[in-house]
Amino acid sequence: MCGIVGYLGREKASDIIIAGLEKLEYRGYDSCGICFYDERAKRFVMYKDKGRVAHLKNDFDYDKCNGLGIGHTRWATHGQPNQLNSHPHFSEGDRFAVVHNGVIENYKELTERYLAGVQFVSETDTEVIANLIARFALQMPAEEAIRKTLSVLEGSYALLVVDTLDPHVLYAAKNKSPLLLGVGKRGVTLASDVMALVGYADQYFPIEDKTFTVVSEKDGVSCFALYDILGHPVETKFMTIDIVLDEIGKGGYSHYMLKEICEQPSVVRKIVSKYLPEDRIQIDPETLSWFKTAERIYVIAAGTSMHAGFVGKYLLENIAGIPVEVFIASEFAYNPPLLVKNPLFVFISQSGETADLRACLVDVKRRGFRTVTITNVPTSTLAREADKFLEIFAGPEIAVASTKAYVGQIVILAILAVALADRPPFDLHKELAKVAVAMEAVIDKREFIHGLVKAKITKRNCFYIGRSLDYFTCLEAALKLKEISYIQTEGFAAGELKHGTIALIEQGVPVVAIISQKAVARHTRGNIREVCARGAEKLVIATQLVSDPTDELILMDVHESLTPLITIIPTQLIAFYAALDIGKDIDKPRNLAKSVTVE
Numbered sequence: 235m236c237g238i239v240g241y242l243g244r245e246k247a248s249d250i251i252i253a254g255l256e257k258l259e260y261r262g263y264d265s266c267g268i269c270f271y272d273e274r275a276k277r278f279v280m281y282k283d284k285g286r287v288a289h290l291k292n293d294f295d296y297d298k299c300n301g302l303g304i305g306h307t308r309w310a311t312h313g314q315p316n317q318l319n320s321h322p323h324f325s326e327g328d329r330f331a332v333v334h335n336g337v338i339e340n341y342k343e344l345t346e347r348y349l350a351g352v353q354f355v356s357e358t359d360t361e362v363i364a365n366l367i368a369r370f371a372l373q374m375p376a377e378e379a380i381r382k383t384l385s386v387l388e389g390s391y392a393l394l395v396v397d398t399l400d401p402h403v404l405y406a407a408k409n410k411s412p413l414l415l416g417v418g419k420r421g422v423t424l425a426s427d428v429m430a431l432v433g434y435a436d437q438y439f440p441i442e443d444k445t446f447t448v449v450s451e452k453d454g455v456s457c458f459a460l461y462d463i464l465g466h467p468v469e470t471k472f473m474t475i476d477i478v479l480d481e482i483g484k485g486g487y488s489h490y491m492l493k494e495i496c497e498q499p500s501v502v503r504k505i506v507s508k509y510l511p512e513d514r515i516q517i518d519p520e521t522l523s524w525f526k527t528a529e530r531i532y533v534i535a536a537g538t539s540m541h542a543g544f545v546g547k548y549l550l551e552n553i554a555g556i557p558v559e560v561f562i563a564s565e566f567a568y569n570p571p572l573l574v575k576n577p578l579f580v581f582i583s584q585s586g587e588t589a590d591l592r593a594c595l596v597d598v599k600r601r602g603f604r605t606v607t608i609t610n611v612p613t614s615t616l617a618r619e620a621d622k623f624l625e626i627f628a629g630p631e632i633a634v635a636s637t638k639a640y641v642g643q644i645v646i647l648a649i650l651a652v653a654l655a656d657r658p659p660f661d662l663h664k665e666l667a668k669v670a671v672a673m674e675a676v677i678d679k680r681e682f683i684h685g686l687v688k689a690k691i692t693k694r695n696c697f698y699i700g701r702s703l704d705y706f707t708c709l710e711a712a713l714k715l716k717e718i719s720y721i722q723t724e725g726f727a728a729g730e731l732k733h734g735t736i737a738l739i740e741q742g743v744p745v746v747a748i749i750s751q752k753a754v755a756r757h758t759r760g761n762i763r764e765v766c767a768r769g770a771e772k773l774v775i776a777t778q779l780v781s782d783p784t785d786e787l788i789l790m791d792v793h794e795s796l797t798p799l800i801t802i803i804p805t806q807l808i809a810f811y812a813a814l815d816i817g818k819d820i821d822k823p824r825n826l827a828k829s830v831t832v833e
């Protein structure tokens with residue numbers, strides 16, 4: 235949550251910062267701001283406001299911006315999204331400007347202890363950081379004052395700091411929140427995500443926790459130095475940026491979400507090419523042995539990734555015979571279950587940055603348990619901090635509503651389940667090839683699905699019902715619809731409906747039923763009759779094998795265990811078109827952010 239970008243080099247900093255903030259807007263978009271050095275006026279200038287980066291880009295003047303600046307796009311944690319609470323924040327007297335991603339837990343104590351008498355202008359914890367630096371800098375050099383500030387901060391932060399007395403230096407520090415440093419021919423860029431470095435850096439590295447960075451200029455060339463909290467130099471290893479600009483554009487689609495839905499068949503094929511080359515499963519043998527020898531797998535995840543975890547539980551238990559429990563990360567962190575003696579913890583996360591998951595990871599690692607992360611972002615915190623890491627290879631997912639990463643997570647879990655089975659129950663390579671084709675067939679019908687949405691999804695509420703594996707799809711389908719259209723939607727185990735919730739069914743309420751499992755199809759059809767008898771507007775999505783001529787949408791058959799990969803596609807399209815028709819901001823739904831980096 236929140237995205238930060240900083241630049242020191244020979245380019246105009248505002249161009250790089252604003253382009254970077256546009257790419258980081260998925261992390262938060264309540265408000266944004268920039269602070270840069272104005273070459274002609276010989277002073278730092280700040281613009282910030284409530285609203286989107288487009289406003290920052292179009293409505294202010296950057297003519298005299300030089301090669302140093304910092305910028306921020308915000309998801310509000312402390313105080314409302316308004317101009318005063320937007321970043322950057324200055325210290326009293328305007329010496330230091332700071333942008334911050336994270337939460338300072340002890341900001342009240344720090345204020346009482348060190349900042350008596352300071353007049354704060356915002357409600358943010360960040361302003362405390364700027365003022366602490368300024369207070370310490372009364373007695374020591376800026377660099378030391380920042381390090382001293384870091385030593386008293388508790389919580390998470392990715393910070394960029396400029397000292398208005400020195401327009402040739404940019405300071406950075408990080409703990410828990412992500413921060414990357416990229417080096418290009420014309421300067422050094424710091425950002426919360428590698429996407430903001432694309433085009434400006436050839437090489438980059440993720441900065442480690444509790445590391446302090448000084449970026450400076452010598453004879454027109456930018457350079458940097460890394461230190462630990464005590465000021466000792468720290469070594470690092472560069473990586474090459476392997477994302478191309480095309481991958482992070484809309485590629486001719488109206489929305490990222492639609493693009494990402496349409497990319498799903500190629501995501502399945504890409505994962506197959508990575509993990510099943512020449513038809514043989516290739517996963518690190520030690521990782522597989524950890525799964526095999528664990529008494530129980532504990533899957534820790536949130537939101538969409540947790541729904542993928544439910545499907546994974548089904549696959550691992552039914553195909554590989556390994557017991558699995560799935561936990562909401564934020565619950566596991568503070569109300570953990572009684573654990574078996576030899577557990578394996580699996581963290582599933584699109585972003586690899588979700589703070590709720592990280593809190594659990596830190597805790598279980600401290601207790602000496604083995605950990606594996608499944609994520610789409612190889613440089614992410616969870617990827618780096620878990621003992622093992624499986625990459626999803628879905629390519630950058632930019633829409634806040636996760637689609638292709640979800641499908642990718644399930645494919646990885648299916649590959650794991652088959653790899654761990656004593657006798658593989660089906661030819662995975664062949665079945666996943668069928669899945670990709672069946673996905674394409676649904677995507678080709680998207681205009682027809684749009685018509686169904688116009689005819690059926692007409693109320694302020696909606697239900698998804700299904701049983702067994704279809705129930706998990708219902709949970710995810712409901713989350714998709716509610717998060718981007720704001721239509722109140724619930725996903726229910728079809729049999730559970732009449733234990734209370736059926737009271738909400740009245741004339742015209744849409745009930746979308748998902749049917750792909752032979753063993754329970756008849757029962758779900760019974761539940762459809764029950765809701766229709768009470769006036770519900772039905773929309774049945776079924777796979778061919780279990781379909782009925784009266785079903786609204788019939789999907790190609792794939793192996794029964796893999797149907798969640800197919801049945802989810804029309805529901806993603808339903809969410810997309812429902813939100814489109816009522817004019818919602820599909821890629822950036824209100825109150826949300828793509829990386830949830832605060833607990």
Ligand code: M6R
Binds near residue numbers: 538585587635637714
């Ligand atoms: O990055 P993660 O997968 O860890 O994020 C967890 C949830 O916030 C996320 O899956 C969220 O539910 C989706 N963006 C919703 O589409």
